Amino acid sequence: MTDSTIPSSSVVNVRGGARYDVIVIGAGGVGSAAAYHCARDGKDVLLLEQFTVGHTRGSSHGGSRIIRYTHDKLDHASQMPATFDLWFELERESGASLLTMTGGLYFAPENEPWLTKALQVLQTLDFPHRILVGEELQRAHPQFNLPAGWIGVEQEHSGILAASRAVAVMVSQAVRHGASVRELAAVAGIAPEWEGAVVRLETGETFSADRVIVCAGPWASRFLDKLVEFPVPLRVTPQQVAYFPVQDAAAFAVGRFPLFISTHEPHFYGFPIHERPGTIKIALENEGHSANPDDPRQVDQALLNQLTTIVGEFMRGVGPTPVHVEPCLYTETPTRDFIIDRHPDYPQILFGAGFSGRGFKHTIAVGRLLADLAQSDAGVYASPFWRESYRINRFVPVST
Ligand SMILES: Cc1cc2nc3c(=O)[nH]c(=O)nc-3n(C[C@H](O)[C@H](O)[C@H](O)COP(=O)(O)OP(=O)(O)OC[C@H]3O[C@@H](n4cnc5c(N)ncnc54)[C@H](O)[C@@H]3O)c2cc1C
Known part of the structure; x- marks a missing residue:
């Protein structure tokens, strides 16, 4: 243990x-x-x-998983307040700290289907959120370099679970x-x-x-x-998360920097500084090859190169070379x-x-x-x- x-x-x-x-x-x-x-x-x-x-x-395994109200399906989003309550109850009962609330930023080109549906769900359930575009988006989140025409949705009920x-x-x-x-x-x-x-x-x-x-x-x-x-039908895919160094730790600290998800292809997501000082965890989903869970875990260098390119393109103040990479497995139905x-x-x-x-x-x-x-x-x-x-x-x- x-x-x-x-x-x-x-x-x-x-x-x-x-x-x-x-x-x-x-x-x-x-x-x-x-x-x-x-x-x-x-x-x-x-x-x-x-x-x-x-x-x-x-x-x-690992130090962080995203927890959020923001979902594209009403079914999932509607059970999140009760799910948060169960986590809070476990924290109270055990005395352990498991959740760090960070706020979330979800971004994509305007009219991207997932984010459009998620916005409808947020509105239907009356979950508070704020839509940002253009200059306003850039000013609020200078750590990102998002293309023109992208929108950002901020939603406060977003945080990190210590997995x-x-x-x-x-x-x-x-x-x-x-x-x-x-x-x-x-x-x-x-x-x-x-x-x-x-x-x-x-x-x-x-x-x-x-x-x-x-x-x-x-x-x-x-x-x-x-x-x-x-x-x-279940498919097991090898995944990995990478920890990138940041230039100004204060700009990527909880409170200044939210967890984020690009809901547009390529789907990448990341966290404020949380587990490893001076670094933020960012990941790109592998939607390609599958794996045998008994095989040794390996770093997928091609996927890592793709992620490094994305970090260079979409982030500001983040170094290009990860200091640590951690493999993990997804198991998915179609x-x-x-x-x-x-x-x-x-x-x-x-x-x-x-x-x-x-x-x-x-x-x-x-x-x-x-x-x-x-x-x-x-x-x-x-x-x-x-x-x-x-x-x-x-x-x-x-x-x-
Ligand atoms: C890189 C990565 C990032 C993720 N990010 C997020 C996120 O941000 N937010 C989020 O909500 N989710 C996230 N997930 C998904 C989430 O972590 C998984 O969906 C979840 O952990 C699955 O848990 P599980 O118990 O089904 O599987 P596991 O944690 O794999 O547990 C299965 C257990 O069963 C045991 N077992 C298997 N066969 C036997 C046997 N024959 N006898 C005895 N024991 C056995 C295994 O050893 C294992 O311990 C992420 C996953 C990965 C890999």
Whole structure:
């Protein structure tokens, strides 16, 4: 474990062959949130992680993830106030600081579809925002060099979530509420039973539970392919973030410089100085080649060169050579809509998968939703965080 907030006694209480109310597979953002909520609800929970909590081979490590009200879909934007509340509640309950509010700047050429939809959503939900153009945009944000005809949208409910710390805190809070955690516990298979399911580790050890929640991130297909009758399309792509030095640290500090997203191609985004003094984190999404999650992580030099060119073109006062690059993985469905649902035939098995490049902010709410689904009958979707777009049955082939 990597965070001092986790008590050293957290990898304990694991009873070989024992029966639990809920077994959660995967201690990334989603699994740790599911374990936290189930344990907080009084369930007897076992959380199994193939590596160690806080490892850097999945999708949830690192010091920062964007959290924002600004979305192009009403469905997502409308649940953000409640999602923020869950993060605030976790901060209060744990005493840990997880959120840094920075304000956000979202920019693109005028009439760009994503930002146009996001503006409509901000207006519909009456979320405060300010539209800036031309000279006014340039004056307010001199750290950017945006082409003529681009607009900027400022939205204050935007901030940074400390990702690795959030995972550590959710696991430690799950333990505080009685959960057991087993690290270096790679799950080899799940066998549904008449009631509940048996989880078998690669070592041959087995555990059983009334409910099993699979939150395996980039490894999710290993479970879905074996357990679900129809193909569930998930693509894993290698991504990376880079830390660029800035000339004037004060101009890029929280309070002076917002987090930002170019919603126009090429999609790049970045943060004020937060994790590494004197540097800002900027990233460009890889929408190209896919990866095997078991392969070693490597820096993609071509993508980095592309990002360096973008930084030179769009930013002022930012040095051209990153001082650090950090690889990470996305796992995406074709529409980037998440999969959060019960197994179609074995409702005692649940899945949380395909959280793409925007899932971290939602993890605390996804964990709440998975806990709600795990504790209700098959076919019941009574949770404030349920959305129709999450259904796994959307991949059932349409017969002609
Ligand atoms: C570079 C980058 C930038 C991002 N930026 C943002 C952002 O700004 N805002 C935002 O909201 N989101 C962002 N995201 C997305 C977000 O981080 C992910 O959607 C989220 O972390 C996914 O969490 P997860 O729990 O599904 O996957 P993971 O964190 O990968 O967790 C899955 C876990 O399951 C474990 N596991 C897998 N198989 C087994 C097995 N057989 N047995 C036991 N354990 C197993 C794995 O070891 C892993 O720990 C970003 C992602 C990346 C990579």
